[in-house]
Amino acid sequence: MSRGSRITRQRVREVVRSSIRAITGISRLFLAVTYLREASHSLLSSLPSDIYIANWVFTLILAVIVYAFVIAQSLGSKRVIYSTWISIASYVLWFFCVTYAHANGAPTGHSSWLRMGTLWEGITVIAFTFTSSSTLTLYASLKASAHAANSVSPKTPISRSFKILSIISVALAVCLTIPLLIFAASPNQPLTDTPSYRLRPFILALSGITLLSGIPLVLITTPSLPVPERLRRSTTIPLSKTLIFVIVVILSLVPVDVSRVFSDILIVCALVGTYFLPALVHITTHFFKRPLSIIMPTLPSTPSNPHASNFSSNLPPLPDSSFGPGSSASTPPNSANDPLLQRKEFMLQRKQFGKRIIWDIGVWTLLLPVGGGGFVWAAGRIVGRW
Template identity: 50%
Template sequence: MDPPRLSRSPSDDDESSPILGNFGSETSLILVHDDEPSTPFSISDDADDDEDPQSPELEVRRHWSPAMQPSLVFLYLLSPYLKLGAMLLPNTQLPLKFGIPALAVFAVLTAFARQIWYMLARYFRKADFEDLVLDAFARGRGKERLRAWLRTMVRAGTGMLRVLLAAIYLREAVHNILPVLPEDLPVPPRPALTVAFALVLAPFASAETLVAKRVVYATGASILSYIGWFTCVAVAHAHGTLQINPGWLRMGAFWQGITVTAFAFTSSSTLALYASLKAGIPHSGLSKSPATRSFRTLSSLSVGLAVGFTLPLAFFAAQMPAVILQDPLDLQTPIVAFNSLTLLLGIPSILVTTPSLPVSERLQRSTTIPISKYLLFVLVVLLTLVPTRIARILSDILLASACMSTFFLPAAIHITVHFFKQPLSIVIPQRPATPSAADELLQRKEDALQRRQWRKRVIWDIGVWVLLLPVGGGGFVWGFGRIVGKW
């Protein structure tokens, strides 16, 4: 089935956009060779700019993204995988026949989902999550109210996910330390420790971007702390002294073996990191970028390294000791300390990427203090102190939201854009002049390129449908069954 003949320009109703405003009618014609079309969405383009020259017509623009070096982008791509989900894996007790395939499947799916986000950014020539969702579901004239409603929902959903994630991290960091504290403390240990940890995190609450040095150092230290935790867990398992993480008993009904594996490979901020990587690449005409600046390469390396630090945990889960032996090394205390430190140091990067609260402009002008960021931080601390019954519900909401945003949402947007919308134009000008023979030839070229793009995208479409129906649909059915108590 060929794609529709009529195609729309990427800025047919948004010509004043700072991202696409320079695509005028006189500059939108580009030279396209028959043997290798240079288009915004093709398999040849998907290897990033190391295989595709930096053409001004195809460049993804997001001028407010801070420039990042590839090493820093790699740091933030890897960090989400080495947090709470991975540290709960040894407690799942999944047999290897389920644990290994589940880990492999979700590792592949998270890399695939990141690639879909990247391809969507290339297709729309935008790397802002909000704008991408709006263009996918509410593009065109007369949809201003829908766009405003969608923008509010996207910001609220993103903020809820970030706040819940930070709150659960902080809560678990506190609870993990409580068992090793003295019993005769003069003050209630949980509120006191929560306040102490909040004071430690307070300087990070005002950070503006992910390139802030204190956020970079905290994120790097969290990865090192995870490596320390991983080493202690491996030694304890080898000596038969590995114990169940108490946090496993505090989680909600959705936290089962396979779902925890899926949560371990959830991540966010993919589009922002891609835009920052592109912002850090110097413009050099049509020269190619090195492979070290390829987003797909960095994403694949981060997933591969994450698998290396989580795969042994699947073996630990299948071979938990039935009887805990006495260990002269007493590794339980460093395990708990590294666990809490990893979660605590992972919070700053979450706070930075949390959308701000709607604060009045008059209040913003009256002070230089980032009021919205501190209000969000206070909300995170307050959610840490909720009763266990409510915390379990919040943890279930977090798991479901994280899995949906990582695996289901990019697939849904891809399907919407490429199956229910007219394709964006490749060579047709934004505002075509009076029809002529040249226009007819250009339309034929457009149709030929659209057919070629459709054929190249078939394999990706199949993968997206698999991600949307068996994975996403199966997850919805399983979650509904857990809620009603069927399994």
């Protein structure tokens, strides 16, 4: 590869990396804004009617409380761990309270739906429920460790398996989401005389606590702002996190018409980052490029066989341990041309062919009909066509 091609490829990678970083930062920023705004409304609505506090004053009070958790150093900080567990516990309690209230004829609707944007419809809200701002990060991590399964290192325990943990998390998410969809599809008549109606303040309070305690987990992983080194060394206050949190607080105080625009940007970034971009990356990697190597090594020296050179030039280097103990001493320099390795590589690639076909069908369906149709629908909703 020429020097100009390497420079061009490096620049493209920097642009893609910066774009993903910006989309991730914007998504997490507006998610924190939505959490803070809706938590303020929920907690303020749960207060007794004889207590009056201005919405912006109450939001600032909550911001001061949350700031002590936002300035944590990492996800392993006790502040973030405690706030995350508080968010999980309050959500579980909220879920059971909503279930009990709906089963006994009390209304469980919330006025926050009226403050969302034009793109917040039933199907998009369901898709947004299963979004994550770490999808591309997980994809990159799995991509980098794709060859680890062929190494001689001990296997990961089942309790720590990524597939098992993913299945458990998806199953829990579905179990905690399907009943809410049923409740929304069959709303109850407002019966104010039932005892379950008295749970409404508790439901609002638990909803606000869930959102409020989830803000540190969102902001702690937000990409930092480019603060000059001299300013960072002049104080012990985390300037980047503080500035991001100040922006979150200011944006949470904007009028409802502006906040609807923010919520639309949030749902677009979340859906694109979770469904569209990973599908596009998968298609680019596995459809337009040669298949990744499973056992064939990539050597810095140029092999004598030109066809083997074309096959192995796009393959990532593998550690010597992936070929068994003592392979670094026994593998010859031209192992990429070894007929036995090539035959084994071909057989393993054939075993993966069926799985790749299934993945390609699913990903192309997600990319074109779902993603393309979603963009057309979103454009039509924004311009008011439907």
